[in-house]
Amino acid sequence: MRHLLSIADLNKSEAISILDTASELARVSDGAVKKLPTLRGRTIVNLFAEDSTRTRISFEAAAKRLSADVINFSAKGSSLSKGESLKDTAMTLQAMGADAVVIRHPASGAAQRLADSHWMSGSVVNAGDGTHEHPSQALLDAFTIRKHLGMGGSDLTGLSVAIVGDILHSRVARSNVLLLSMLGAKVTLVAPPTLLPVGIDSWPGTVSYDFDSVIPHVDVVMMLRVQQERMSDLFFPNAREYSRYFGLNSDRMACMKKGAIVMHPGPMNRGLEISAEVADSARSVITEQVTNGVSVRMAILYVLLAGGALEVGSN
Amino acid sequence: MKPVDFLIKGVSLPEGKKADIAISDGVIASVGNGFKGEANIVIDGSECVVLPGLVDLHTHLREPGREDAETVLSGSRAGAKGGFTALSAMANTSPVADTAGVVEQVYRLGQEAGLLDVFPIGAVTQGLKGEALSEIGAMADSVARVRVFSDDGNCVFDPLVMRRALEYIKKFGGVIAQHAQDPRMTIGSQMNEGVVSARLGLKGWPAVAEEAIIARDVLLADHVKSRLHICHLTTAGGVEIIRWAKARGIDVTAEVTPHHLLLTDDLASSYDPVYKVNPPLRTESDVHALREALADGTIDIVATDHAPHPTEAKECEWQEAAFGMLGLETALSIVQKTMVDTGLMNWAQVAERMSITPARIGGYENQGQVLVAGSIANLVVINPTQKWTVDRDLVLSNSSNTPYHGHELPGVITHTFYKGVATLINGNLSSIGGM
Numbered sequence: 001m002r003h004l005l006s007i008a009d010l011n012k013s014e015a016i017s018i019l020d021t022a023s024e025l026a027r028v029s030d031g032a033v034k035k036l037p038t039l040r041g042r043t044i045v046n047l048f049a050e051d052s053t054r055t056r057i058s059f060e061a062a063a064k065r066l067s068a069d070v071i072n073f074s075a076k077g078s079s080l081s082k083g084e085s086l087k088d089t090a091m092t093l094q095a096m097g098a099d100a101v102v103i104r105h106p107a108s109g110a111a112q113r114l115a116d117s118h119w120m121s122g123s124v125v126n127a128g129d130g131t132h133e134h135p136s137q138a139l140l141d142a143f144t145i146r147k148h149l150g151m152g153g154s155d156l157t158g159l160s161v162a163i164v165g166d167i168l169h170s171r172v173a174r175s176n177v178l179l180l181s182m183l184g185a186k187v188t189l190v191a192p193p194t195l196l197p198v199g200i201d202s203w204p205g206t207v208s209y210d211f212d213s214v215i216p217h218v219d220v221v222m223m224l225r226v227q228q229e230r231m232s233d234l235f236f237p238n239a240r241e242y243s244r245y246f247g248l249n250s251d252r253m254a255c256m257k258k259g260a261i262v263m264h265p266g267p268m269n270r271g272l273e274i275s276a277e278v279a280d281s282a283r284s285v286i287t288e289q290v291t292n293g294v295s296v297r298m299a300i301l302y303v304l305l306a307g308g309a310l311e312v313g314s315n
Numbered sequence: 316m317k318p319v320d321f322l323i324k325g326v327s328l329p330e331g332k333k334a335d336i337a338i339s340d341g342v343i344a345s346v347g348n349g350f351k352g353e354a355n356i357v358i359d360g361s362e363c364v365v366l367p368g369l370v371d372l373h374t375h376l377r378e379p380g381r382e383d384a385e386t387v388l389s390g391s392r393a394g395a396k397g398g399f400t401a402l403s404a405m406a407n408t409s410p411v412a413d414t415a416g417v418v419e420q421v422y423r424l425g426q427e428a429g430l431l432d433v434f435p436i437g438a439v440t441q442g443l444k445g446e447a448l449s450e451i452g453a454m455a456d457s458v459a460r461v462r463v464f465s466d467d468g469n470c471v472f473d474p475l476v477m478r479r480a481l482e483y484i485k486k487f488g489g490v491i492a493q494h495a496q497d498p499r500m501t502i503g504s505q506m507n508e509g510v511v512s513a514r515l516g517l518k519g520w521p522a523v524a525e526e527a528i529i530a531r532d533v534l535l536a537d538h539v540k541s542r543l544h545i546c547h548l549t550t551a552g553g554v555e556i557i558r559w560a561k562a563r564g565i566d567v568t569a570e571v572t573p574h575h576l577l578l579t580d581d582l583a584s585s586y587d588p589v590y591k592v593n594p595p596l597r598t599e600s601d602v603h604a605l606r607e608a609l610a611d612g613t614i615d616i617v618a619t620d621h622a623p624h625p626t627e628a629k630e631c632e633w634q635e636a637a638f639g640m641l642g643l644e645t646a647l648s649i650v651q652k653t654m655v656d657t658g659l660m661n662w663a664q665v666a667e668r669m670s671i672t673p674a675r676i677g678g679y680e681n682q683g684q685v686l687v688a689g690s691i692a693n694l695v696v697i698n699p700t701q702k703w704t705v706d707r708d709l710v711l712s713n714s715s716n717t718p719y720h721g722h723e724l725p726g727v728i729t730h731t732f733y734k735g736v737a738t739l740i741n742g743n744l745s746s747i748g749g750m
Contacts, residue, residue: 087630107632108505108516109586116585130634132516174516198521199513 003115003124004300006133007178015179016154019143022292022299029065029295038306039068045098047089048074048127049105054266054290055127055136059102062297068305071098086110090119098122100305108132108171123304131169137265138175140296141222142183144289148261149219157184162214164190164246165224165273166235168197172265173224177203188214192246194235211246216255222263223248223274239272249275253283261285318353319344320735323696326360328686329367329663336365338692341735345688356737358730362700366666368400368431368693368733369647370673370682372463372492372570373546373618375639376402376433377713378424379417380409385623385713387424387433390643392711393621395430395738395745397643398695398728401674401682402431403618406438407468413438413449415457422459429747430738434677437461439480439491443469448480455487462678465492467546468593470528472498477532481541490568490676492544495528495553496520496594505634507580507595515583517633520595522550529553533560533567544676545569547620549594551604558613568676570618571605573642573649578602578718588629588636589718592622609668610659616673619646623714641717644710648724651699656725681734692735701727711744 508519
């Protein structure tokens with residue numbers, strides 16, 4: 001495996017192998033010395049053409065814990081904000097000897113363009129491209145679900161997951177639908193009809209417009225962020241109405257199954273798609289998602305750059 | 316008797332009969348068997364088909380304004396290479412072709428290039444803004460004698476503006492060529508809206524945004540009894556509306572591009588913007604509907620929508636890239652591949668769809684003439700038994716954004732004659748093209 005651009009690039013055993021590698025690496029993160037020497041001397045560039053704090057920091061921490069040299073290249077103040085093309089940026093990174101580029105970009109397909117072009121030769125990791133995919137987020141979500149609710153097996157067979165909110169514009173949803181279904185979970189997409197893409201019938205999983213009818217039957221409720229700009233674009237009448245039908249509040253949380261968990265990829269709009277009580281409740285695993293993110297991103301870099309999965313039980 | 320300029324021996328006429336065609340003094344001197352006279356140049360046509368010179372009703376030549384992408388001369392060269400003897404230069408240049416001055420400039424540049432006729436298309440509205448009518452009458456009365464008006468690239472969206480334009484052009488028998496795209500439904504659109512766009516996370520361009528405008532405009536054309544042409548039809552639903560309108564006797568014609576007869580939206584999965592075009596590539600079932608409609612005459616013509624762009628406009632992220640693809644040099648091969656080799660059309664129908672009918676729609680009197688003695692010698696010779704491989708580095712256009720790079724296509728164009736002069740000889744551009 002050379003790049004991670006889409007969950008569709010992975011088969012089931014490759015996905016599970018990343019999760020298993022992440023479990024092993026998590027033990028390192030729990031130790032007093034958090035560092036492994038695996039990627040010493042390798043250079044990883046975080047190319048962030050779109051604002052993002054948590055994903056960039058998460059990848060940076062992951063790379064540093066594997067002893068890689070990390071260069072952060074953000075939109076603000078860089079040549080990207082001066083109109084330099086993706087091609088010229090990529091060729092610059094190539095000239096500097098980047099072994100891998102972790103790219104966050106507002107254009108769908110930007111990571112694939114980078115990987116398919118001959119502009120650079122390193123590995124490309126998609127850290128979120130437009131409204132397309134965010135594969136590392138899906139992997140950390142699957143990792144978190146497996147850790148909490150896994151039935152002993154390596155996959156998610158037998159579990160039900162509801163993904164709720166702006167499916168149309170969500171790269172998190174696209175990656176999660178592919179990955180969670182591949183791992184055997186039953187996925188239900190819950191949203192107003194305006195925020196579901198035409199053509200969704202071809203996706204694995206089912207669709208519901210009625211959050212209340214779905215909520216008592218699922219093991220995981222994954223809430224998606226509602227972008228402010230959707231408000232003015234006729235997707236729903238107003239924030240209050242959205243929140244009334246599709247927000248996760250205490251009343252709805254009370255209908256959840258015993259042991260069911262609440263997830264959110266962040267950043268949250270407290271009071272809109274999720275109430276503060278729910279976000280801070282015992283069911284919420286939202287901060288744990290962030291913690292797991294580092295281990296999963298270590299595993300991704302490990303698999304791409306160290307040439308294969310970490311053997312379970314090794315050091 | 317003095318020798319004729321050219322003799323094409325034993326070539327298949329569009330209807331299938333073999334004949335010798337003699338060309339002299341700009342006209343077809345004779346068509347028949349066993350030509351007995353002398354000829355300066357004899358061409359073996361035994362494996363070839365001859366058609367009247369191709370006429371494109373939809374070409375972006377980019378001059379004035381974007382000469383880095385294409386000029387009237389470079390576009391003329393690409394046209395001659397592709398078997399064309401007439402192109403229609405779209406109005407979305409910079410400045411926009413919305414005055415007599417600009418259309419006369421483009422017309423003169425075409426004459427100076429001298430490889431084929433360049434007929435400027437006039438803008439319907441000033442600056443293509445869709446608000447106020449451009450100098451339609453002045454363009455019609457100019458040296459360029461404009462008869463086709465289009466805001467192509469933009470839709471004439473305001474129904475009142477469209478109605479007035481349709482009425483006004485009746486004065487001189489013009490036609491409005493509509494780029495059917497509801498702008499509100501396609502803000503920021505990147506590709507066909509459907510299964511593929513949902514997966515790729517690219518903003519959809521729904522078929523209904525095309526169909527709704529076509530439906531409105533055929534009704535408007537009927538109401539004011541004027542002539543409407545629909546540019547680059549792409550949807551099965553649009554075909555149904557045109558079929559309905561024609562059955563009602565509405566004076567509407569429609570075109571399809573070669574790329575919409577072959578390519579589908581799943582090509583966007585590569586995120587390679589060479590496949591980004593407006594209107595977008597649609598689905599397999601749309602492609603089949605378009606082929607059937609072209610064969611049965613519901614769609615009247617093939618037009619290239621040749622849209623050159625410089626390298627940097629395509630060597631980028633999909634959503635940053637320009638819309639459009641080259642078409643002139645590959646059009647006839649794509650039509651052979653999709654329509655002739657599939658048994659849907661014969662060469663006589665190709666002659667109608669790519670020469671005779673577009674010339675009639677545009678009012679191009681010296682073009683699209685049947686191949687008989689006395690006709691102006693605009694013709695193209697194609698060898699349909701041979702194949703060639705498209706190489707974007709070898710195209711004659713100033714740009715290289717062909718979606719067929721590396722594709723092996725049927726049909727090698729050997730000769731193009733424009734007013735009796737060979738502009739393409741054995742596949743090579745003649746020296747009059749400045750090569």
